Amino acid sequence: MILGVLDFQTLTDAVGLGAIYALMAVGIGLVFGVLRLVNFAYGQLVMAGAYTLAYTSAWPLAASILACFGVVVGLALAMETAVFRPLRGQSPAVMLVTTFAISFLLQAIALILDLRNGQLGEVAASLTTLAQPISIAGAQVREITLVELGVAIGALLLLALLLLRTTIGLHTRAAASDFRTARLLGVRANRVIPASVALSGLIAAAVAVMMTVQAPLVTPDFALRETIVVLVGVVVGGIDRLWTATLGGFAIGFVSGLINGLLPTDKTVYLPSAVFALVILVLLLRPEGLFAWGRRAAVPDRV
Amino acid sequence: MRRATRWGILAAALAAVGAIAALAGTTGSHAAPAAKKTVIIGWAFDQAGQMAPFDNPALAAAKIRIKQINAKGKYRFVINTCDTQNNDAAKAKACALSLLGQGAKIIFTTCDVDYATPVVQETINRGKLAIAPCIGTDQMGPRRFGKKGKLAFSFGNVAQDEGSAMAEYAYSRGWKTAGLATNTRLVYFKNVVQAFDIRFRQLGGKIVDRESYATGQNNVQSAVTRLNSHKAAVYVTSTAFGELPAFVSGMRSLHNNTPILNSWAGDGTYWDTQNPKVTNYYCVTFASVFGDDPSAAVRKMIASLTAAGSPPGTGGFLGGADAIDGVYTAIKRAHGSLKGAVLAAQLEHFNHVAVLGSKVSFSKKWHTVFGRQYRVIKTQANKAKRVGLVTAKVLPKIH
Numbered sequence: 001m002i003l004g005v006l007d008f009q010t011l012t013d014a015v016g017l018g019a020i021y022a023l024m025a026v027g028i029g030l031v032f033g034v035l036r037l038v039n040f041a042y043g044q045l046v047m048a049g050a051y052t053l054a055y056t057s058a059w060p061l062a063a064s065i066l067a068c069f070g071v072v073v074g075l076a077l078a079m080e081t082a083v084f085r086p087l088r089g090q091s092p093a094v095m096l097v098t099t100f101a102i103s104f105l106l107q108a109i110a111l112i113l114d115l116r117n118g119q120l121g122e123v124a125a126s127l128t129t130l131a132q133p134i135s136i137a138g139a140q141v142r143e144i145t146l147v148e149l150g151v152a153i154g155a156l157l158l159l160a161l162l163l164l165r166t167t168i169g170l171h172t173r174a175a176a177s178d179f180r181t182a183r184l185l186g187v188r189a190n191r192v193i194p195a196s197v198a199l200s201g202l203i204a205a206a207v208a209v210m211m212t213v214q215a216p217l218v219t220p221d222f223a224l225r226e227t228i229v230v231l232v233g234v235v236v237g238g239i240d241r242l243w244t245a246t247l248g249g250f251a252i253g254f255v256s257g258l259i260n261g262l263l264p265t266d267k268t269v270y271l272p273s274a275v276f277a278l279v280i281l282v283l284l285l286r287p288e289g290l291f292a293w294g295r296r297a298a299v300p301d302r303v
Numbered sequence: 304m305r306r307a308t309r310w311g312i313l314a315a316a317l318a319a320v321g322a323i324a325a326l327a328g329t330t331g332s333h334a335a336p337a338a339k340k341t342v343i344i345g346w347a348f349d350q351a352g353q354m355a356p357f358d359n360p361a362l363a364a365a366k367i368r369i370k371q372i373n374a375k376g377k378y379r380f381v382i383n384t385c386d387t388q389n390n391d392a393a394k395a396k397a398c399a400l401s402l403l404g405q406g407a408k409i410i411f412t413t414c415d416v417d418y419a420t421p422v423v424q425e426t427i428n429r430g431k432l433a434i435a436p437c438i439g440t441d442q443m444g445p446r447r448f449g450k451k452g453k454l455a456f457s458f459g460n461v462a463q464d465e466g467s468a469m470a471e472y473a474y475s476r477g478w479k480t481a482g483l484a485t486n487t488r489l490v491y492f493k494n495v496v497q498a499f500d501i502r503f504r505q506l507g508g509k510i511v512d513r514e515s516y517a518t519g520q521n522n523v524q525s526a527v528t529r530l531n532s533h534k535a536a537v538y539v540t541s542t543a544f545g546e547l548p549a550f551v552s553g554m555r556s557l558h559n560n561t562p563i564l565n566s567w568a569g570d571g572t573y574w575d576t577q578n579p580k581v582t583n584y585y586c587v588t589f590a591s592v593f594g595d596d597p598s599a600a601v602r603k604m605i606a607s608l609t610a611a612g613s614p615p616g617t618g619g620f621l622g623g624a625d626a627i628d629g630v631y632t633a634i635k636r637a638h639g640s641l642k643g644a645v646l647a648a649q650l651e652h653f654n655h656v657a658v659l660g661s662k663v664s665f666s667k668k669w670h671t672v673f674g675r676q677y678r679v680i681k682t683q684a685n686k687a688k689r690v691g692l693v694t695a696k697v698l699p700k701i702h
Contacts, residue, residue: 112351115356
């Protein structure tokens with residue numbers, strides 16, 4: 001019956017949402033892997049990228065996107081150097097609260113900068129032409145949906161190559177598996193961690209570019225709620241492995257899209273209730289993570 | 304001699320009294336006018352937070368209006384302000400107490416009823432009048448604050464009135480079918496669309512589709528896609544924030560150029576996208592900030608605000624000026640009383656009372672303005688101009 005209600009349109013919308021959440025999950029999962037840090041401020045990296053696109057919208061498109069990547073990666077590295085590194089030895093609770101503080105700080109700064117013209121919100125004009133539809137099997141599939149899917153798959157493949165075929169990838173995997181032992185074996189924390197943070201920044205910038213295609217008005221809380229939902233998805237999927245975290249991010253986006261399609265059109269107000277009730281149910285049944293088969297969640301302190 | 308002396312002293316005294324009286328009369332009529340009665344207004348507002356784009360223009364307009372009133376009236380209004388710092392509840396409460404402590408008789412508050420609640424409660428609990436310049440729901444009054452809510456009013460437009468006016472405008476344009484998209488994030492957004500729905504059908508219009516989405520839910524594009532599959536003469540929504548350009552540009556990206564009608568939430572051009580440009584887009588608002596408002600007084604106010612370095616981005620600024628006019632009228636009608644209950648009773652009897660931008664009404668049930676003449680703004684290729692005026696004839700029952 002459910003399949004009867006679901007149409008191709010709903011499926012493509014759900015896949016698009018899942019793809020962008022999966023990308024965010026990769027960014028969050030990368031940092032968690034090496035730092036054991038749930039970076040609540042990840043959304044503010046996306047926000048900073050989106051504001052950069054807005055403030056450089058008069059520039060040539062390539063320059064604007066390049067600036068977005070530069071600002072986000074720079075900000076991610078600044079966070080790591082100025083805050084995360086000095087606090088590396090602290091408890092996960094201290095680290096988590098610190099990311100909350102960074103998140104609120106960045107939002108407050110964005111609010112001050114944004115309100116200089118008396119209006120809240122700046123319009124980012126990046127690849128808005130990608131919001132045009134293509135007709136596939138009777139459904140209006142926006143080009144950006146295909147781009148999101150392509151970028152998500154491409155980024156995962158590149159990441160897989162990086163992790164499996166390069167020295168830094170090997171070090172990163174070793175650090176993610178057991179940081180103390182990895183350091184004893186010569187893995188340099190100050191090389192692996194910034195590399196992961198920079199990668200996660202690159203992904204945040206890509207998310208900013210794609211999100212502004214369909215949500216061009218950038219405000220200080222841009223990507224904030226998405227980050228919270230993705231963090232939930234990462235935990236649901238299995239936070240201690242990059243692949244399970246990514247799948248978790250995709251799953252929560254995909255399921256949100258499906259439920260949105262299944263609900264009566266004027267009753268989507270029930271969407272968050274339905275999604276989070278399902279999240280609780282999944283966590284009750286599989287606390288170690290929906291995709292983390294054959295092992296229990298183990299999250300020791302790191303670094 | 305003794306008798307003559309007495310009469311002389313009496314005459315001299317009378318002459319002296321007369322001279323003093325004459326002198327006093329002369330001085331009084333030329334040098335010292337009767338002292339104006341001072342009315343302290345406390346203004347608790349969000350100076351640099353999320354509500355700043357709404358609160359600052361309202362306050363700026365109120366200050367200009369007060370200067371104009373003070374110049375000719377027998378009252379001297381003074382505004383004392385307090386920043387609620389992004390509507391932090393504790394700070395907002397402290398602001399209310401501080402302003403009341405400074406002798407404020409009337410407290411103005413921010414443009415969202417949830418954020419306004421700490422200020423409103425502190426104010427009405429002390430028997431003082433609480434006024435919002437632009438809250439747009441029926442919550443600012445007894446409906447939310449119970450019996451003491453009798454002291455709470457808003458000079459924003461009640462959503463039922465706004466939705467009804469939108470329906471009347473749409474029907475008058477010959478748009479007989481409508482597709483609705485409700486942003487469920489705010490009561491104001493929902494109530495506007497509910498009111499449109501009821502009034503449009505009362506007028507004989509047909510609703511072809513009802514979609515919903517919510518700010519932050521990432522589902523506005525799904526609503527747009529589904530709405531797009533239903534042909535209608537007009538698509539109606541009430542939204543602001545990121546969902547506004549997402550909704551409008553989303554629809555246009557699908558090559559659907561059907562008129563889109565929004566409430567005051569969609570006023571202004573700050574959200575206009577360059578590609579695709581905003582076209583065939585309508586909204587109703589307090590005043591046109593595009594240089595073509597029909598009221599000379601409103602145009603003058605906009606010029607004053609611009610000269611003061613605060614050009615208004617939307618018509619919402621007018622709520623501040625209208626609220627000052629409304630309070631002034633209530634005080635005059637109450638013969639100068641500043642008691643909350645007395646002023647509230649006067650406000651409840653407002654029936655087409657002239658304020659700067661239009662005429663406003665309240666009632667015992669409706670403590671948020673109804674009956675205002677809305678300006679209809681059309682944006683075509685990112686150029687906005689006023690294309691009509693509309694006043695709601697009916698307040699639909701939505702609860």
